Amino acid sequence: MIKFGAGNLRVPKWTRPVYVVAAGQSDFRKRYPEKKLEEICMMAFRMMLEENDLKKDPLDVKGLINLTVCGEFADHFQDQLLCEAKVVDYIGLDPLYNVGVKTGGATGGSAVLMGATTVASGLSDCTLVLGWERMDEVKTWTGNYYIATAACKDFETRLARNYASYYASMARRFQEMYHVDERVRAAIAVKNRGYAYMSPFAQQPGKHTIDEVLNGNIVSDPLRFLECCAMSVGSAALLLCSEEMAYQLTDNPVRLYAAGASHTLRTGDRRHMEIPLLPNESATQYEKLYQEMRINDSRWPGFESFAAARFAAWLAYRMAGVNDPLEDLDVVETHDAFTISDLQTYGDVGLRPYGQEQDFVTSGDCYVKDPKAGKPGKCPTNPSGGLLGTMHAVGATGVFQCNEVFWQIQNKYDKFHGDPGMWSRFGKKKPVDWESLQIKNAKRGLAISHAGVGSHVTCAILEKAW
Amino acid sequence: MGNRVVLKTSPAIMTQEKDAWVIQLPRFGAEGNHFHTYGLLTPYFKGLTEGKLMATKCTNAKCPIDHGKGELWLPPRADCPDCHQPMVWEQIKNPTGYIYTFTYVERGGQGLEIECPYYQIDVKIPGVATIVKSYLLDREPIKIGDKVKAGFRTGKDATYTALDLYWELI
Numbered sequence: 001m002i003k004f005g006a007g008n009l010r011v012p013k014w015t016r017p018v019y020v021v022a023a024g025q026s027d028f029r030k031r032y033p034e035k036k037l038e039e040i041c042m043m044a045f046r047m048m049l050e051e052n053d054l055k056k057d058p059l060d061v062k063g064l065i066n067l068t069v070c071g072e073f074a075d076h077f078q079d080q081l082l083c084e085a086k087v088v089d090y091i092g093l094d095p096l097y098n099v100g101v102k103t104g105g106a107t108g109g110s111a112v113l114m115g116a117t118t119v120a121s122g123l124s125d126c127t128l129v130l131g132w133e134r135m136d137e138v139k140t141w142t143g144n145y146y147i148a149t150a151a152c153k154d155f156e157t158r159l160a161r162n163y164a165s166y167y168a169s170m171a172r173r174f175q176e177m178y179h180v181d182e183r184v185r186a187a188i189a190v191k192n193r194g195y196a197y198m199s200p201f202a203q204q205p206g207k208h209t210i211d212e213v214l215n216g217n218i219v220s221d222p223l224r225f226l227e228c229c230a231m232s233v234g235s236a237a238l239l240l241c242s243e244e245m246a247y248q249l250t251d252n253p254v255r256l257y258a259a260g261a262s263h264t265l266r267t268g269d270r271r272h273m274e275i276p277l278l279p280n281e282s283a284t285q286y287e288k289l290y291q292e293m294r295i296n297d298s299r300w301p302g303f304e305s306f307a308a309a310r311f312a313a314w315l316a317y318r319m320a321g322v323n324d325p326l327e328d329l330d331v332v333e334t335h336d337a338f339t340i341s342d343l344q345t346y347g348d349v350g351l352r353p354y355g356q357e358q359d360f361v362t363s364g365d366c367y368v369k370d371p372k373a374g375k376p377g378k379c380p381t382n383p384s385g386g387l388l389g390t391m392h393a394v395g396a397t398g399v400f401q402c403n404e405v406f407w408q409i410q411n412k413y414d415k416f417h418g419d420p421g422m423w424s425r426f427g428k429k430k431p432v433d434w435e436s437l438q439i440k441n442a443k444r445g446l447a448i449s450h451a452g453v454g455s456h457v458t459c460a461i462l463e464k465a466w
Numbered sequence: 467m468g469n470r471v472v473l474k475t476s477p478a479i480m481t482q483e484k485d486a487w488v489i490q491l492p493r494f495g496a497e498g499n500h501f502h503t504y505g506l507l508t509p510y511f512k513g514l515t516e517g518k519l520m521a522t523k524c525t526n527a528k529c530p531i532d533h534g535k536g537e538l539w540l541p542p543r544a545d546c547p548d549c550h551q552p553m554v555w556e557q558i559k560n561p562t563g564y565i566y567t568f569t570y571v572e573r574g575g576q577g578l579e580i581e582c583p584y585y586q587i588d589v590k591i592p593g594v595a596t597i598v599k600s601y602l603l604d605r606e607p608i609k610i611g612d613k614v615k616a617g618f619r620t621g622k623d624a625t626y627t628a629l630d631l632y633w634e635l636i
Contacts, residue, residue: 154507159580168569219573
């Protein structure tokens with residue numbers, strides 16, 4: 001049982017507001033031998049400076065930057081410590097300060113959060129958040145070895161050396177406790193990979209079927225190959241500013257709120273605690289769930305949920321004034337490294353009450369356009385294609401998610417995904433059956449960045465500010 | 467492949483420094499090994515090689531959470547996270563539990579020492595606050611709730627790692 005002291009749950013109060021004004025990213029690939037890492041980061045940096053309709057020339061915008069917060073997950077992959085210095089030198093920002101942030105899979109989200117605090121505190125008026133990962137120097141199964149070093153070395157790493165297995169045991173428990181049809185998980189893989197089909201940035205686009213997902217090879221039962229993200233190479237950049245500078249640079253700035261939380265690296269060490277309630281939840285609504293937990297010897301968050309995701313949302317919703325996420329959010333980017341982590345997150349961020357997560361998919365709420373009803377879903381998730389379809393170049397991932405939400409709010413999905421020139425830039429041809437995934441009048445969006453087995457989670461909320 | 471899961475590993479090189487076990491993890495040949503200490507958790511790893519499952523509990527009456535009546539922690543911890551006082555060791559005799567959740571690992575990452583496929587299981591043990599991740603020797607179909615008993619790799623079979631604890635269906 002975890003109990004909090006009087007001061008533990010303070011809602012963050014930033015000294016001044018923080019705005020997003022520009023975003024950029026490379027395309028994402030399994031292997032990227034054509035370019036060195038710094039060169040890939042330059043692609044993201046240049047897109048951010050040059051293609052966001054800013055009111056100043058790109059090099060004048062660059063002249064406003066005070067510092068860089070870098071996101072890189074693992075030094076192991078490139079066998080390079082202090083890669084931050086190489087990248088920041090390469091893009092020509094020396095001798096301005098840079099700092100690297102590392103929180104596993106949530107590295108990108110943590111870089112955004114830490115970057116925001118540099119503006120909120122007054123340390124900086126203009127902060128570059130730059131994330132990247134290069135995972136192609138080693139073969140996939142060596143990559144899995146490296147990633148599994150993010151499990152507990154003494155007690156758990158040796159039990160798979162494959163991170164999917166730690167999520168698979170959660171998937172098993174979740175599915176049995178909440179009576180989840182495997183087709184729901186498969187539908188998530190189909191949706192996100194299908195959305196990636198519309199993205200020129202995407203690494204694993206595909207028009208798959210539920211049966212194809214379920215009939216695929218198993219990585220770690222019950223998770224199939226198409227339910228797991230892949231090793232990735234790429235970079236993403238985001239420019240954060242103070243209010244005054246934001247409106248100097250654009251008439252369409254986006255306000256940013258962000259918060260984070262952490263929980264143990266060993267799933268089994270999560271002791272029972274009472275569910276911290278979101279603004280749209282009541283103390284009585286979980287009585288039945290608690291009763292079922294007693295019968296099943298379950299606990300919260302247990303193997304079914306992520307306390308860190310719940311707490312990050314708990315804080316961020318209070319910062320941003322989100323009362324009912326389903327009503328107040330127009331778009332959500334989840335950290336769908338595995339279909340199960342996507343499904344679990346719906347409960348954590350309050351899109352459905354705990355125990356009813358699958359209804360968010362079966363109701364059609366999660367779609368840009370519900371394939372059954374043919375109507376827009378209530379709160380579309382991962383129109384970017386997510387981690388399953390588009391990328392998981394880990395240090396860039398949380399940044400990429402904010403980029404995609406930012407462009408949705410600026411009504412620029414088509415500009416960055418539908419322009420044939422964007423496709424040819426990455427050596428691809430825009431599909432003839434391409435469809436826009438722009439969400440109409442998107443005003444507010446959310447991005448969840450997630451590490452370990454939920455060891456670190458950040459929740460960013462982006463909001464139209466014009 | 468047999469019905470029982472086997473390990474594809476040889477014992478780790480282990481040295482004792484005062485009370486702590488330090489195992490050597492290979493990296494760049496003998497001179498490049500990492501020297502990884504089990505520190506104050508050495509009684510746990512030593513216990514496994516002697517066929518004993520050792521856990522810790524907080525007995526501090528002033529602990530704000532457990533008030534001196536704490537359940538066992540497994541994996542153990544030397545210090546209580548709630549009151550920061552040293553925890554006390556206790557052996558779990560004839561350990562049994564049930565499968566809380568599981569996965570059938572078809573393929574592991576580079577260097578995995580357990581022969582695939584195998585069940586990675588999370589075991590709920592009566593009186594233990596935490597749920598222990600481990601592996602099952604049996605390969606027959608299993609379900610949540612199935613009862614299991616602990617087994618140990620002792621003597622010359624010991625690896626001096628967490629793999630020295632395994633479970634079998636009862």
